[in-house]
Amino acid sequence: xxxxxxxxxxxxxxxxxxxxxxxxxxxxxxxxxxxxxxxxxxxxxxxxxxxxxxxxxxxxxxxxxxxxxxxxxxxxxxxxxxxxxxxxxxxxxxxxxxxxxxxxxxxxxxxxxxxxxxxxxxxxxxx
Amino acid sequence: xxxxxxxxxxxxxxxxxxxxxxxxxxxxxxxxxxxxxxxxxxxxxxxxxxxxxxxxxxxxxxxxxxxxxxxxxxxxxxxxxxxxxxxxxxxxxxxxxxxxxxxxxxxxxxxxxxxxxxxxxxxxxxxxxxxxxxxxxxxxxxxxxxxxxxxxxxxxxxxxxxxxxxxxxxxxxxxxxxxxxxxxxxxxxxxxxxxxxxxxxxxxxxxxxxxxxxxxxxxxxxxxxxxxxxxxxxxxxxxxxxxxxxxxxxxxxxxxxxxxxxxxxxxxxxxxxxxxxxxxxxxxxxxxxxxxxxxxxxxxxxxxxxxxxxxxxxxxxxxxxxxxxxxxxxxxxxxxxxxxxxxxxxxxxxxxxxxxxxxxxx
Numbered sequence: 001x002x003x004x005x006x007x008x009x010x011x012x013x014x015x016x017x018x019x020x021x022x023x024x025x026x027x028x029x030x031x032x033x034x035x036x037x038x039x040x041x042x043x044x045x046x047x048x049x050x051x052x053x054x055x056x057x058x059x060x061x062x063x064x065x066x067x068x069x070x071x072x073x074x075x076x077x078x079x080x081x082x083x084x085x086x087x088x089x090x091x092x093x094x095x096x097x098x099x100x101x102x103x104x105x106x107x108x109x110x111x112x113x114x115x116x117x118x119x120x121x122x123x124x125x126x127x
Numbered sequence: 128x129x130x131x132x133x134x135x136x137x138x139x140x141x142x143x144x145x146x147x148x149x150x151x152x153x154x155x156x157x158x159x160x161x162x163x164x165x166x167x168x169x170x171x172x173x174x175x176x177x178x179x180x181x182x183x184x185x186x187x188x189x190x191x192x193x194x195x196x197x198x199x200x201x202x203x204x205x206x207x208x209x210x211x212x213x214x215x216x217x218x219x220x221x222x223x224x225x226x227x228x229x230x231x232x233x234x235x236x237x238x239x240x241x242x243x244x245x246x247x248x249x250x251x252x253x254x255x256x257x258x259x260x261x262x263x264x265x266x267x268x269x270x271x272x273x274x275x276x277x278x279x280x281x282x283x284x285x286x287x288x289x290x291x292x293x294x295x296x297x298x299x300x301x302x303x304x305x306x307x308x309x310x311x312x313x314x315x316x317x318x319x320x321x322x323x324x325x326x327x328x329x330x331x332x333x334x335x336x337x338x339x340x341x342x343x344x345x346x347x348x349x350x351x352x353x354x355x356x357x358x359x360x361x362x363x364x365x366x367x368x369x370x371x372x373x374x375x376x377x378x379x380x381x382x383x384x385x386x387x388x389x390x391x392x393x394x395x396x397x398x399x400x401x402x403x404x405x406x407x408x409x410x411x412x413x414x415x416x417x418x419x420x421x422x423x424x425x426x427x428x429x430x431x432x433x434x435x436x437x438x439x440x441x442x443x444x445x446x447x448x449x450x451x452x453x454x455x456x457x458x459x460x461x462x463x464x465x466x467x468x469x470x471x472x473x474x475x476x477x478x479x480x481x482x483x484x485x486x487x488x489x
Contacts, residue, residue, distance in 0.1 A: 025189075025480045030182075050210075091183040098182035104480060105208065106178075106188045 027056045028103025034063045034090045037111030047109045061097035063088040134164035135211030139201035140219040141171040144180050146335035151184035153222040158229050169201040191481045199298035199309040200484055214289050220336040221283035227330050231286040242291035242322040245281035246330035250426050254337035261435045262338050268422050269374035277326040278314035278366035282307045284332045291322050301486030302463045308353050311367050347442050351449030356457045375446040378415035385411040
């Protein structure tokens, strides 16, 4: 897990990208979850499927501390988590996550706003 | 599972963070449902954080590392990832109107005989300085004079059917590393394959780049030298008469003839009378360019037309020199090609990311 505070914190520096030649591009999937946003596993799977059999680095960027961190870890396996302060905007989250993502090809997936009636639901909804 | 998107918008960027945000915001403000299109930004080895900025808006960001390879190469990398049936290429310094992309889609849908649609430049440029306003007007002047079918998949904004783009061999990333004429070369290949490009007078984009005298001179030089070196002046003039090089070069031959006549007459007169003869030549050149000067006056007023007259003259002179330089270089050193290392990589067929540039042009 990569906890990230603000844009100025040392951990938000650009990822050092090694100059070692590769045969294929490295692929990253960023899931952007501002406050009260969720993403369904189907959408996640779709985002991963789009890259075929390639290995994909998943990075989940959340605004605030998600209450169900353990469940999130279980849902997305070895994903990297980026925790920004509550209230961080979607665009700022995207930019922060992009700095951490190691991929040559980076796909960004935005969550959808959680209805008020489900405010306490898990960040990863089942469809 | 979500249905396939009808449109993929591909934006190549290289250190254009000053205009990128405006360009991407304009795309996202298009009158299209957000789920109907994907936005792919291809960062051509920028050093100013353009990829991070692009991530604020895009669905996919491609980061090309190492040496810079040019917009043709970057667009091709974006097209390889695109899932839309139509690919729209929008430059990072071009601002589309909300209706531009939906209308392009509609035109392609209503006119199956066309495989690509090109937008033209608005009269107005986003930057208010003289050079930017002048350049925008010159581009607009040429594009508006001869709309209809053309062999130009316009660089700043064009939409093309995915299958046509792929079957034509995509952009030639071998020869067009820097200059903006790769769309003409692609258009020529499309025409050779019996496919047509519609240049629309109504679809307009606003140029966001701020030009100055130096960048303008360089742009005009690059374009004109490339027209003769890599594309062939006569062939291109027949195919794409709207190209700005031809707007600037149309009066070159008569102007040169006038200069010769006046200079020759000096040989037979007792007094050289240089100021009068210079004035005759300048007035003659202005008269030859009357349509474009009248257009400037109509669009921005007489003071503007007077102010840009010397600039226009300078651009014409650079165009003439650039055309000659391109001809000479073509004969002396041949067409443009990447450096020896890239050629060797391509010959061996090295598989590497980012891939070695490919030659697809004729």
